[in-house]
Amino acid sequence: MTETIRSNGSALRRTKHGFFRTLIRQWQLAAMSVPMLLYVLLFNYAPMWGWVNAFRDYGNRKLVAKGVTPYNGIANFRWLFGREDFYESIRNTLAMSVINLVFGTVSAILLAVLLNEVRRKGFKRTVQTVTYLPHFLSMVIVVAMAQNIFASNGPINALLTGVGLTQTPVFWLGEGEYFWWLVGVINVWKEVGWGTIIYISAMTSIDPALYEAASIDGAGRFQRIIHITLPGIKSTFVILLIMNIGHLMEAGFEIQYLLGNGLTANFSRTIDIFVLEYGIQQADMGVATAAGMFKSVVAIILLVGANFIAKRLGEDTLL
């Protein structure tokens, strides 16, 4: 009995001296963090209220001009899922993000392994400095360069015709079926070096004694790579993979918008571009918000799913 009272008493005291008391005592920490909390609530969370527009009719121009946008239930979503170009934009988004993910991961791991085998520090640094560089170039610049490189009279075509792989120049930028792969290649060019940073740091934490022991046991270089280096970066790989699954609806937006043209529109239009075309250019906020909301909801589902998988695998979770 006394035990209960005492524990009740202490519980009472803890609430009394608890949260708010501590918060007041920590007012300086609060002053340093709460402004940014409010900022993020305004700029990242408050806009979610705008999702109500997904259930409103912006179709009637006259009414919209008067500021009247009646609720229309799920009509916008119905309309979206009856449209071929919306499905097309989902397909393009997923295709390009999967291509980017596979190309990006494989190339980064390959380069990291190669760099890890370089013994001369100066050379390694040079390669790193050079390959990190494109990460800092803007997409506008990268696309401008790509248009030079892949032009019909550009160096890629000169190389291909020179080697004799094609007789006539390939129209890289004007054929829809090349577009996804072009985006994949350009993204690899831009990000491969940057992508190695995390893998290389994982590799430096591998115990050198493992390599020595393996050499003494007669393991060759490739065996050491396969049995020591790659297992050493496995958990980094898994974490990054899971994080990227959470970002699968983000195929990038800038590169498709800048590189795409009328000829490739059916392959370059991602969900983001779809939203931009309908929302900003045609001012149908209802439909565009519905499309954007669809994307966000799928992204949340993917994130929760990826987080669940991470937990099951015993890896660090994202949240």
Next chain:
Amino acid sequence: MTNAAYRDRKFHRRHDVVFPIVNTIILVLLMFATLYPVVNTIAYSFNDGTDALKGGISLWPRVWSLKSYTSILQDPAVYQAAWISASKTVIITVLNLFWTSMLAYALARREYVLRTFITTVMVLTMYINAGLIPNYLLISKTLNLKNSYWVYIIPTMFSCFNMIVLRTYIAGLPEALVESARIDGAGDIRTFWQIIFPLCKPVLATVALFVAVGSWNSWFDTHLYCGSKQNLISLQYLLKMKLATTQASANAANASVDALANQSVAKTTPVTIRCAITVISTVPILVVYPFLQRYFVTGMVLGSVKG
């Protein structure tokens, strides 16, 4: 040693000679592939405009000309755009460092009661966002920032990734620093500015680089909010507009390059101009980048630690 084992040893030794050579060749080719488009662009920018239409310039200008640069440097729009880009980059970087580092310090303090709540709210922003249209409505309608310089500054004052980089670094500093400051009677704000902030220089350099590059390279904000306002256009957006016009003319040009070249149109064509603007807008990054390299690698590794 048995014969087989000896052969094995020898095989491996030979392997160890071959592999580094192959590896070096691959890496040199990679560097070439990385630098080629950059050098190619520079070569074009110094080439004569009409001659450039024929294409085929690779690493060195065929017909030297500074025309592209002189014509750009006579264009007041370029100066205005450069001023907008530079000023917004500086302001955003300073504001970001100020707010983000303070927040990172607060969230690195284990005893802070709001720590978990605020961290979760912040980390979620990396994965979930309301989307283009709701953000557009907030900024252009609710806050009425359209066609205003502040649209470059206000919506971009915070990045969660950078906050995590800073927080991880601060959390790794010795606890005793904060404790001894507290014993001397300093509050958290003073402890942060006088003790912790000066120690964060390397990671602040990293974050400053990330923020500055992001701001310098952005064009879509101009496109959405200030595209029609001539005096608010950023350098990247200016380049993007040139890109669009060249693309249109390039499609026409491809049909009859020689015909066009023979007509000897304007002395400088957009291709070389575009390349020259590319070079001008990249130079600031190229100048800063090598000095910060040793910092940003650490920064990336810190940021990849769980949020």
